[in-house]
Amino acid sequence: MTSKMVIRQPQPVMEARDSEEWASGTCDCFDDVPQCCLAFWCCPCFACKTSKEYGEDLCLPLLEIFGCCIPPITMSMRASMRQRYGIKGTMCMDCACATFCTSCTWCQMSREIKSRKIQIVLLNAKNT
Template identity: 75%
Template sequence: MTSKMVIRQPQPVMDAQGSDEWGSGICDCCQDVPECCFAFWCCPCFACKTTKKYGQCTCLPLLDVFGLIPPITMSMRVSMRHRYGIKDTMCKDCLYATFCSSCSWCQMSREMRRRKIPIVLISAKTT
């Protein structure tokens, strides 16, 4: 007699959010001063930390060094807008990624904390 282990993948469960706007503005640094200081003084480290929390490759933001418009920062903003249903424009994403990179990463970090997606783990059963 053999036994099989049945495992179900965890499914993300998103809390219903009533807003289709960013939870904070691009320059709302006072909401989390230590985080914004970290992003200002060491943006690459902060971006890597935020990217890891988002579930992507940790070192992905380091590729922004090679472009005029930071492609990773912009794509993370677009991805986050799609994941959370935030209405905004690619033009703003491009401007924020190019001229306000550290503020943009702070805004994304605050949004992830605000709209935390709890993961429901389903226990494995032996059958």
């Protein structure tokens, strides 16, 4: 008689979030002071870091240097984040935030990424 060992592969455990709102407001910079300081003093560096954390190209925000009045990358990243996380809002609001509060908008997106991180829990394999 032979014994057979069955091993189950670890499965990711996803945390669902029911909120259709941003985890923090655009001007809630004191929720994460170090990040807001970096965004204030070196917004291009902070935008690149946040873009990379979101899964986009690291240098994508640098394309805004060639933009006109409305920062297109900031606006599109904010709209993309709203779409991905199911957050209510409008393109008009994304445009206003990107145009008048670029640093604060990048901070808000960074905080959102942190708050929406999906934790993966590894399960132990057991013999049966």
